[in-house]
Amino acid sequence: SQTIHQWPATLVQPVGSPLSLECTVEGTSNPNLYWYRQAAGRGLQLLFYSVGIGQISSEVPQNLSASRPQDRQFILSSKKLLLSDSGFYLCAWSGGRETQYFGPGTRLLVL
Amino acid sequence: AQSVTQLGSHVSVSEGALVLLRCNYSSSVPPYLFWYVQYPNQGLQLLLKYTTGATLVKGINGFEAEFKKSETSFHLTKPSAHMSDAAEYFCAVSHSGGSNYKLTFGKGTLLTVNP
Numbered sequence: 001s002q003t004i005h006q007w008p009a010t011l012v013q014p015v016g017s018p019l020s021l022e023c024t025v026e027g028t029s030n031p032n033l034y035w036y037r038q039a040a041g042r043g044l045q046l047l048f049y050s051v052g053i054g055q056i057s058s059e060v061p062q063n064l065s066a067s068r069p070q071d072r073q074f075i076l077s078s079k080k081l082l083l084s085d086s087g088f089y090l091c092a093w094s095g096g097r098e099t100q101y102f103g104p105g106t107r108l109l110v111l
Numbered sequence: 112a113q114s115v116t117q118l119g120s121h122v123s124v125s126e127g128a129l130v131l132l133r134c135n136y137s138s139s140v141p142p143y144l145f146w147y148v149q150y151p152n153q154g155l156q157l158l159l160k161y162t163t164g165a166t167l168v169k170g171i172n173g174f175e176a177e178f179k180k181s182e183t184s185f186h187l188t189k190p191s192a193h194m195s196d197a198a199e200y201f202c203a204v205s206h207s208g209g210s211n212y213k214l215t216f217g218k219g220t221l222l223t224v225n226p
Contacts, residue, residue, distance in 0.1 A: 043217060043219055046213065092155075098143040099145070100212075104153060105152070
């Protein structure tokens with residue numbers, strides 16, 4: 001069966017510091033991968049998605065970037081964090097069809 | 112463009128009472144519709160989905176939802192609430208964009224179950 005991992009689970013970072021969040025999927029190949037951010041009262045916002053290695057689509061202009069160095073690895077990064085980057089970050093995968101499956105999430109607090 | 116409206120950001124029911132969470136969508140093409148549940152500090156878990164076929168779909172934990180095209184609705188119901196149902200529920204809509212399906216979420220409904 002397929003599983004999706006995210007780490008770290010929780011992160012507290014100062015403003016201006018770099019960021020790297022990692023997501024990996026097991027038990028499937030060539031998944032579509034997604035990064036979402038969840039802010040209180042605002043639902044989920046799609047940040048990036050990828051349909052293959054090195055293929056990244058950005059949905060919202062922002063301070064973040066994404067990379068997919070391997071088939072089942074998706075990384076969310078920032079060179080300099082802003083206060084507004086705080087939130088709950090969720091990674092999801094799909095098998096090229098309509099249903100997305102979510103990881104456990106990373107809670108980021110920027111101080 | 113597609114959108115989702117969840118009526119009521121907070122719903123409170125008594126244990127054993129009917130749960131009804133409302134979702135209306137807007138989509139220019141036949142939609143795929145989903146309900147996800149999120150427990151505190153966890154990811155989203157798929158409750159149920161509608162793609163094609165039978166408009167009444169059953170999911171996990173005794174939940175079901177009915178796709179009503181004429182009303183552009185996909186309301187979530189459960190006959191009898193349990194304390195463990197307390198969580199946040201998200202309705203979502205997607206359609207095919209080639210090899211990628213993009214989900215658009217509602218803002219969520221927090222369900223509280225009172226003893």
